[in-house]
Amino acid sequence: MQVLLTSQELSAIIKELAGKLAATYPELKDVIFIGIQQGGAVIGNDIVEEMKRLKPDKTVNYGQLDITFYRDDIRKEILAPDKMNLPFAIADKRIILIDDVLFTGRTIKAALDALLDYGRPEKVELCVLIDRKEYRQFPIQPDYVGKTVKTERTDKVKLVEGEVVLITK
Amino acid sequence: MQLSTRHLLGIKNLTKEDISLILSTAEQFKEVLQRPVKKVPSLRDVTIVNLFYENSTRTRFSFELAEKRLSADTINFAASSSSAAKGETLLDTVNNILSMKVDMVVMRHSASGAPHFLAQHIPAAIINAGDGINEHPTQGLLDAFSIKEKTGTLEGRKVAIIGDIMHSRVAQSNIYLLKKMEAEVTVCGPPTLIPKYISEALGVNVSYNLKETLEWCDVANVLRIQLERQNQVLFSSLREYSLAFGINRKLLDNLNKEIVIMHPGPINRGVELDSDVADSKQSIILQQVENGVAVRMAVLYLLSPQTP
Numbered sequence: 001m002q003v004l005l006t007s008q009e010l011s012a013i014i015k016e017l018a019g020k021l022a023a024t025y026p027e028l029k030d031v032i033f034i035g036i037q038q039g040g041a042v043i044g045n046d047i048v049e050e051m052k053r054l055k056p057d058k059t060v061n062y063g064q065l066d067i068t069f070y071r072d073d074i075r076k077e078i079l080a081p082d083k084m085n086l087p088f089a090i091a092d093k094r095i096i097l098i099d100d101v102l103f104t105g106r107t108i109k110a111a112l113d114a115l116l117d118y119g120r121p122e123k124v125e126l127c128v129l130i131d132r133k134e135y136r137q138f139p140i141q142p143d144y145v146g147k148t149v150k151t152e153r154t155d156k157v158k159l160v161e162g163e164v165v166l167i168t169k
Numbered sequence: 170m171q172l173s174t175r176h177l178l179g180i181k182n183l184t185k186e187d188i189s190l191i192l193s194t195a196e197q198f199k200e201v202l203q204r205p206v207k208k209v210p211s212l213r214d215v216t217i218v219n220l221f222y223e224n225s226t227r228t229r230f231s232f233e234l235a236e237k238r239l240s241a242d243t244i245n246f247a248a249s250s251s252s253a254a255k256g257e258t259l260l261d262t263v264n265n266i267l268s269m270k271v272d273m274v275v276m277r278h279s280a281s282g283a284p285h286f287l288a289q290h291i292p293a294a295i296i297n298a299g300d301g302i303n304e305h306p307t308q309g310l311l312d313a314f315s316i317k318e319k320t321g322t323l324e325g326r327k328v329a330i331i332g333d334i335m336h337s338r339v340a341q342s343n344i345y346l347l348k349k350m351e352a353e354v355t356v357c358g359p360p361t362l363i364p365k366y367i368s369e370a371l372g373v374n375v376s377y378n379l380k381e382t383l384e385w386c387d388v389a390n391v392l393r394i395q396l397e398r399q400n401q402v403l404f405s406s407l408r409e410y411s412l413a414f415g416i417n418r419k420l421l422d423n424l425n426k427e428i429v430i431m432h433p434g435p436i437n438r439g440v441e442l443d444s445d446v447a448d449s450k451q452s453i454i455l456q457q458v459e460n461g462v463a464v465r466m467a468v469l470y471l472l473s474p475q476t477p
Contacts, residue, residue, distance in 0.1 A: 069201070070209065070211075074211055074473075075473075077475060078471055
């Protein structure tokens with residue numbers, strides 16, 4: 001197991017991502033941040049907390065999206081779902097999807113499918129903490145990236161106790 | 170986390186963890202049913218047959234809607250309009266249907282144990298939608314879901330099941346489930362409609378006094394008098410039954426607390442429940458129906474085929 005981001009490096013990257021998002025959407029008008037369960041919701045929480053610190057006078061809309069029912073490998077393993085929490089009308093809103101690790105792109109494809117069942121947003125952007133870009137299986141690219149890393153196909157990249165670690169098989 | 174069983178034949182075969190998994194999954198499906206698009210693609214590669222050898226409105230519609238909300242393909246079979254009326258056996262009928270590549274079977278049958286028999290002979294996942302006087306597991310699950318949703322917990326909850334316990338598969342599934350989830354259960358009705366050894370066999374309290382039972386309970390699940398299942402006279406008249414065991418407004422107003430009223434439907438209004446009770450805000454009868462779809466979606470989803 002190798003540490004890719006220490007907790008200090010992680011919090012610096014969260015601040016940087018929140019800063020970029022705040023610069024893109026200074027008024028936060030019609031913007032909804034959505035963390036993908038489970039890792040993306042953890043990173044989403046951190047980004048949203050930082051966003052509230054940067055924009056104390058603005059409302060930060062934040063929800064969590066679970067993709068269990070939309071997975072394309074559902075027949076391989078039936079998983080219990082996580083909690084869905086989207087108490088907003090998303091039609092005509094600008095959505096920032098947040099995930100911890102972007103790998104094949106299949107999770108994001110499923111997240112887009114799930115999201116569109118809630119309405120038709122004006123625009124969807126993607127913010128990820130870690131990009132493993134050489135293994136993409138769908139034409140999906142992030143708009144905001146914390147760190148791009150080089151890994152082996154069989155490696156796993158995970159958030160463990162406030163650090164990002166690489167687990168080699 | 171996965172279910173410990175491939176079929177849902179009864180609550181009797183489920184573990185406490187299975188029940189918790191179905192109920193928590195149903196919560197997420199209930200959320201799906203509130204969305205603009207009330208549908209997920211989870212079972213779009215799955216074909217389900219609804220085999221109803223016995224009449225049903227609510228359960229059949231509820232299963233069919235649950236299947237459609239999961240994007241499954243469905244076919245419906247009613248015994249009265251099929252080759253079963255020409256004498257085809259259950260196993261022959263099902264094998265013919267399965268040869269058309271059906272993955273799951275939802276079955277209601279008047280013979281207790283029919284789905285258990287089928288499970289031993291065919292490869293598809295089987296969901297019992299009511300077998301004779303044995304079990305109606307999805308009704309037990311949706312009742313539990315509704316109690317938990319309304320009162321917050323099942324553990325320690327005092328639930329009275331009132332009416333024809335003897336002929337009721339709903340009562341049996343409810344008792345198994347509530348006992349597994351550590352609720353307290355009292356069955357109440359005329360002595361002729363309560364099995365003699367139920368207290369020893371299933372660990373429930375028995376009462377023949379409606380007023381005392383209502384004073385004891387947090388939730389009263391009131392059952393339908395099943396005239397079609399009685400081949401002997403077990404009480405003198407519906408009017409007499411109603412006088413002794415029917416729930417009316419006055420009875421509820423005289424309690425020192427507000428209890429929750431449930432009924433699996435269809436209601437015999439004026440027999441086991443008066444209209445001003447069935448339609449009151451204490452009653453969660455229509456929520457039970459709504460929750461039925463979410464609970465059945467959870468069962469179908471969790472039992473859908475896996476091909477690792």
